[in-house]
Amino acid sequence: MVTIRRMNENVGMASPEPHPDLLAEAWRLQALGAETMNLGKPAEGAALLRQGLELVGWREREPFHAHPTVRHVTARLLNSLAYAESEQGRHLYGLRLLDLAEPLAADEHRGLILQQRGVVTWKAGRLEESLAWYLQAEPLMERHAPMSMLAIMLLNRSGLQAEIGRFKAARADLKRCIDLAVQHGLPVRLAQAWHSQGNVELYSANIPAALIAYDKALRGYAEHAPDLVPQVLLNKAHALIEVGLFREAARLLDSVIGDYGKSGRTWWALAIVHIHRARIALDLDSPEAALATARRTEEVAHQIGSSFSILHAERLRRQSQLRFGEVSKDFVDQLLRLADQTAAVGVPDDAVLVRTIAARALIRQSRLDAATEMLREPVSRQGFDRQHLPTLRRLARAELAEAEGNPSGALTQLRLGLNDLHRHRSRLGSVEMQAGMSSLGRELAQMGLRLAVDSGRFGTVFSWAERSRAQTFRSTPVRPPENEEAAELLARVRKARDDIREGELAGDDVTDLRAQCRQWEHRLREHSWHSTGSGESVPVVRLGQVHERLASGGQMMVSYVTDRGRLHALVLRDGRNYRVELGGEPEVAEAVRRLHADLTVLTGRRLPEPMTKVVRGSIRNQADRLAELLFRPLLPLLGDRELVIVPTQAMSSLPWGLLPPLSGRPVTVSPSASVWWSAAGRVVARGVGVLLASGPDLVHAERELSEIAGHHTGAEVLQGSDATPAMVLAGLDGVGLAHLAAHGYHEPENVLFSRLDFAGGPLMAYDIAALSRPPAQVTLSACDVGQSTNVTAGEESLGFTAALLHAGTGTVVSSVTKVEHGAAADVMTAYHAGLVAGVSPARALADASLRRPLSPFVCYGAG
Template sequence: MWPELETELLAARDLNFRSRPAQALRRFQRLLDRLGKVDPAGLDPQDRARWADATVRSLMGEAFAVQAVSTDLDRALALLDEAGRHAAEAPAAVRGGLPAAVAGYRGLLLLRSGRSEMSLPHFDGALAAAGSATCAVVVPAASATGAAAAEQQTPAPVPDRDLATIHLNRGAALTDLGRLAPALRDYEAAITYARRADQPSIVALALHNIGFVRYALGDLPAALSAMNEARATAPDREDGVLDIGRGAVLFEAGLLEDAERVLAAALRRMRGPGRSLDRAEVEYYRARCLLALDRYDEARRSAAFIRRHDIRGKHGPRIAMARVFELEVDVAQARDATRTGSVVARGLARRRATRALRVAEQVDGAGVVLGRESGGAARLVAAQWYLLAGDLERADAILATLPRGFAGATLTHRVQYYGTVAELAFATGRRAAGLRAVRAGYGLLSAHRARLGAVESIAAAATHAVAIQVVDVRAAVATGRAAAVLDALERGRATGAGAGRLTPSGDAGAASLLTQARGLLAQARHLPAGSADRDRLTDAARALQEQVREHTWVHAGDSDAVRPVTARELRAALAADGRGVVVASLATFGGRVMAVRADAAGTRLLDLGDPAEVAEQVRRVRADLAVTANDLIPAPLRDAARRSLGRGLEWLDATLVLPLRADGPLHVVARHPYLGVPWSAFPSRRGLPTWAKSYLARGHGAPAAGERRVLVAAGPHVAEGAAEALTVGEVWPGSLVLLGEAATTGAVREALATHDVVHLAAHGRHDVANPLFASVDLADGPLFAHELDGMRLPGSVVLLSACEVGASSPRGGGEVLGLTSVLLRLGARAVIASVAPLSDAVAAKVMPRVHAELRAGRPPAAALAEALAGFDEPVPLVCFGGLEGLAP
């Protein structure tokens, strides 16, 4: 009987642990029915001890399952009372451990109902009863001797699995209460006991929770590293629990779409009875993602589910959190509407503010989650509603009640706080105070991004800057001063700018995955387009690429901070330059395309039209360029496309360029969709240097006189690629020319780090959805932007004679990513690349001319302009780079 019963008990306990409480409940009830039919008085001492142990643990398991399935805490605690009576009457052989286990479960049920503070005495009592009042005794000392060693070797009266669980759960309670250092000690103790008991699932949960603590401390790479280790420790755990924290961390990192995807997948695994508590936690973090993605209705539905569940479970802290979040969704949507010209009725705004204050009073003292209460967030919402109502005095009074800097709140809420303080200051005519608040908000984000080590993570950090940048730019526009607008734009753009790690990470795992992905894509390119085998290989490569992305997220940062350029230093630099350079900073704001024009004489603010019309013309021009570059399309269709292209370029020229009155060099600072415009192809820019970048960056100076190291490489299947490479090589005597099998990704990667001029004649691809996997195709497969992350380029000029690799995709916060942007971040002086399809024949004619001008000493933008001046048809090559002459 006993082996079978004990096996069944272990299986039932495992079901609870794997988040299947409904199944566990049925098993525990069957076990208790069987145990109830046994008369313990008739058992020998050993079997009576077994009976007592099985009865107590079955009641404990039933109590846990009952709370999970029905949220009935009282009934669950009653079952634990019964378990406690059996434990007290158990034979001496098990009596020492069972009361401690019951106390630990009582703490767990209180914890799961939001009573974290009440749960701690039960966990403490359980560990004290087990002879382990502190975590320190469970961590073996490497050189313990004498009495200390003997003490460490004394067996605990509670099984290791129980001790691991108690420490794990006490750590969770301490984490909720914001006591992070002792929580970490508990999690380490849980890992020690769980490994001793061969319980990888408990180890995984402890690692996951360590990640949560690192997240609360602001160390996101370390948090993701711990969570990745948790998944590797328990790869067969499919209940979604290990993805809860991971989604929260990705949200905080600004990787909103990735976070939402992870959390949505976790939700799909949480269907079924007894999962509503876990689902409510996932729904909260997913709702925050949905809110940041402006998916307001979905965010509301998630918040409503959380509130309904937590009311049933009487989970005070999370009821408060859900109610406040619903308020946040409403005010965010209203504030978003005002950016496009909508007006919020003042009466409605005041009523919403009053409601937020009433909720704040109701949730005060409801409890904490990760050491944070919800009342402050509700008051921040009230202040925002009063600002919308124009009641500045009340908004000011409410903000004054919040702790300075909103200390202790999440990064998102702290940045919102500074944005709200700035908005109030600007509205009351205190511009200097508003700018101080803006800079404080950006300072928080700067500290946040300083911990990040990958280009993608740094760009994603700008996600949190959107709201504060809107406040900053709106206030600057209200001054009517173009210089103030330029300063505000560049403060925001600098948040996601700059390089990642200063040295390569040496991540062997990521390198191996990239090699595998490259091999699969190299195989796929030999197969017919649309074939099942090609699609299979491509899908497998994409799966590997996603793993590479996850590898890079755990890299800690030592990144360069980007100091935003000001209008004052820009004017000084332009005056010193003496070439008559005009800088045009473009942005969409208030439903219009806005440009700040700057030259040595000063700055001017221009309205360039409707952004929807501009975006549509950009789309048409790119489509026409694709047709004209394709020799397989019939000549009449290409002729029609050329005529359409000419009209589109003339329209964009008249709309975006001619109002700038730039008769000489023009530097464009812009983001999507303006960065993808073929600026050099506009009629008015023929023969004139034109270059672009996503933010106003301090450019690299001209190289010192002397021999320049030049690499030229040709990829496979480019009709005139080898001839183009050889011709370019002739322009630069002594250059290294790689053809055929010699033009490998490794050779080109190595050359990028050491050569002054790099020319790649290859097929290219911009991956819109995953821009860091934009690539150029070489002998052994594609060279991805991702594998350049962490390099340092020596101020080189890189020429990419390939289709579309000059394109870029916007990420959260507006920063753009792609192969070109990565090369610039990593130190390239300039990158010349195509923003649309480029025919091999055109590239073979244009590129040698560009190199001849470069060798003659012309700057990259001027070299491209001169090479294109005598060319009859529009060519979508654009020079990308910073503005030389700005102080570093």
């Protein structure tokens, strides 16, 4: 038994060699403390390391005289403790501990201390100094350090290289680290290497590759180091923010906060969690939330002593104040002080971002020369918000140009900013991510549309309306690569959805199954995030091109735009342009909401006749009100022309045929004029054959398909057990016309899983991307699947109908509300009779809908 006492109690005397058991215990505590820190527990690791220092007799403010073997273990304990203190935000104290450790270290351990200096100076924000320490450490560690420690050094240095912008060097370090981890059987280091790979790809703006790497790291951590899972979730949330998937990022951040709250730990990463939360609130235009979250972030950062986090949190608070009007007289001076402090901790581009905010404040104060000077600084995208900085710079330069009386120069800056975002969008394969990118340019788009409206030039307004909406549809569709895990998840989702439907019909409790299904759906969505875009895109259509195509079809267009809460109608007819100012968009949105609610009530359970009359009267009132708001000023221009309508988000799910001026009139609805023009140009002579398919539990399905089949000779008919999702998908691939009669469900919280029920499971919006050739025309005789959900803070919508249009289907006819199946069958049968007679889809639907005056079907796309 070893008596544990201070080894340094005979100061001034020759230091005896320590007992081997005591020395072994000190080394054990050092190894255990270091491993505990690597598992994400710096406070617990620090406590173990201090036990080791107490054991060897070291005290911080006392001379230390010990045998060389004791000095060496003390140096290692101090080296590890320096990291533990830095992890908790005490960077300067960590560097002081390294100063104390260095003279005690054995030659073979000096490389470890140098690399630890690299770590702590990096965390303190001194990036170039950190890299110099790593470069000094490398040859020493190659000669003396264990492979696990050399792998850690390569991991750390790769992250630093990426933050500085040296991506080639960062990837080289990681390749070497992965090779070491595989060769020497180091699973935690391998997971950490994938984690770092994700960070490198995030810094270089390759978000799909970053998410792939993060998911590999998550699997490795889950098996070998579960305490490290929150760290990779934090970085994954950052990647999602960079592409505007704010809701998903917020869910991850909430889970990280929950994990750390349960553990009782206070860690520097919590400040980063709050920083991301504040950024999300700022991007979602929530003034109270943005300010409150930024202030909370400052409190957390001060508690843990992280200078970087403190400065970043203050920047977010200042940015929120500037956007929402809380600006003091010394606001610019405070920002300049903050910029200097940010540069001092080694993050130069974050300092540029702060000065960009200051420039915007100067513009508001009409101090334009000073603002001009600030906006001349170069940008390398090395800061914390890599996409945010160049976008903000474009916005600031546009504001400066406007203040100088140069609106055309302002529009040029805004256009360049949106083009940059679109280039980034075109490299993303996920439709969700493409839609998310629009939110990052929302301020650019709003300012551009405001300047365009103020210019009074119709062509400028039209161009900016097109530039500002439905940007997702401009990206070339990407077919996701085949993946065994995704295929297995898809099979599980179909089975679960089918079991849920059967369980609900039987009156069973399906709560747990529904929760499990949601998890599988989320994992499927994450697989779609891994897809890379082609980089190709469709250009914004020109005004002359639209007029030419309208003339060839005898149509006119009404494109609605919103500026500062007011609606404007852009009317294109007979080669002439008209801009008509309407009322406020909120009133339209409320009328649409009420109309939806009334139609849903009417198609639910059977109502007493008096109640039915009341609801029908309310429907007529809302339809009349919408006609008044949207069309009364346009009536002299409409005549009896066929209409192409480009709605705003507030009216994207409006059943247009219910409005009196549009009853019996062919109407085509499209997300943008560019989408309509492109769809109308490619719909002719594409696709072969007719597919008719029905799902279960539809009383009139057999009659509906039988009557429609009578109009289409040689149609493929899938019913009963033959109408599986796989068979329907196979039939859809490249078909000329498809008619799908099935129960439909729009999922506003999970839009890619809006679905149609078929035998054995659902056909989902997610499935549409797998088609190698989209169908030319599709009719959806189902409830709700014409609806769309605005999935971002921008004007971008997703849903089943949108998925078909994005994939390249020319025309989709679908319902925007619930519809009684007997009514749907009547309308659809008449609709197909019209198609066979040779009329356009829009004309066929207008005529067929007269059979059921409250028909909520809408013709989308080319018409």
